[in-house]
Amino acid sequence: MTDLRWYLPLEQCRGLDAIRRRWRPLLEEAASLPHQDPARHHDALLAFIGRSTLSPHLKLAALLACVDSRDFDLRLALGALDDQVSASRAPWPGSVHDAVAGNGPAMQVASRRDWLGAFVVGRLAGLRDAMVGDGAGVAQWQAEFRRRYAEMALRRGLADAGDAILALGAAPRLVRVK
Numbered sequence: 690m691t692d693l694r695w696y697l698p699l700e701q702c703r704g705l706d707a708i709r710r711r712w713r714p715l716l717e718e719a720a721s722l723p724h725q726d727p728a729r730h731h732d733a734l735l736a737f738i739g740r741s742t743l744s745p746h747l748k749l750a751a752l753l754a755c756v757d758s759r760d761f762d763l764r765l766a767l768g769a770l771d772d773q774v775s776a777s778r779a780p781w782p783g784s785v786h787d788a789v790a791g792n793g794p795a796m797q798v799a800s801r802r803d804w805l806g807a808f809v810v811g812r813l814a815g816l817r818d819a820m821v822g823d824g825a826g827v828a829q830w831q832a833e834f835r836r837r838y839a840e841m842a843l844r845r846g847l848a849d850a851g852d853a854i855l856a857l858g859a860a861p862r863l864v865r866v867k
Contacts, residue, residue: 692729693736693845695719700742705750705809706801712755723760732841734761738769739838745773753812754805765837767816768830 695715702708716722721733734756741748752766820827841847 692719692721692733693740693847695721695733696737696741699737699751702743702747705747705754705805708747708751709754709805712751723757727760731761732845735765735834735838735841736847738766738834739842745770749774749813750809753809753816763812763816764820764825764830765834767813767820768827768832769834769838771827772831 695718698715699708699711702711713722716730716733717725719729719733720726721729723730734752738748738752743751749766749770752761752763756763756766820830
């Protein structure tokens with residue numbers, strides 16, 4: 690189970706730059722990089738999304754900046770975090786507003802590297818645009834995240850597995866967690 694707690698050192702990070710520096714080494718130490726074990730990598734990212742106490746903005750920015758979409762479906766992250774991120778109603782920069790404003794609000798990303806902030810914000814716009822193009826809304830991916838997180842929590846014996854299953858609408862008598 691310790692590989693699912695790989696992200697705990699990130700909890701003290703207050704910016705994307707600090708997270709990026711530590712992201713890969715922490716996953717590598719937990720033997721949870723995609724080339725080490727794809728299933729473990731997937732579980733590690735689900736655990737980060739579902740259990741980290743970082744702000745939703747910072748979690749989503751970290752995932753957009755550090756995760757290859759060939760290794761993890763980032764629509765799961767957007768489904769899990771978009772309601773909280775969208776609540777801020779952050780405006781898009783004027784230079785891209787007309788092109789992406791219809792995809793929902795921007796996300797405020799603090800980085801000392803301008804390119805990184807632009808990359809994350811652009812990736813968010815592209816992800817939302819792809820979801821619109823797929824015809825699937827955020828709600829579908831929110832439900833999919835909950836389902837996958839609950840499966841992972843049960844499989845890995847997490848203490849919140851029962852709560853995750855109940856959040857999906859299971860009858861309390863059907864939930865048995867050790």
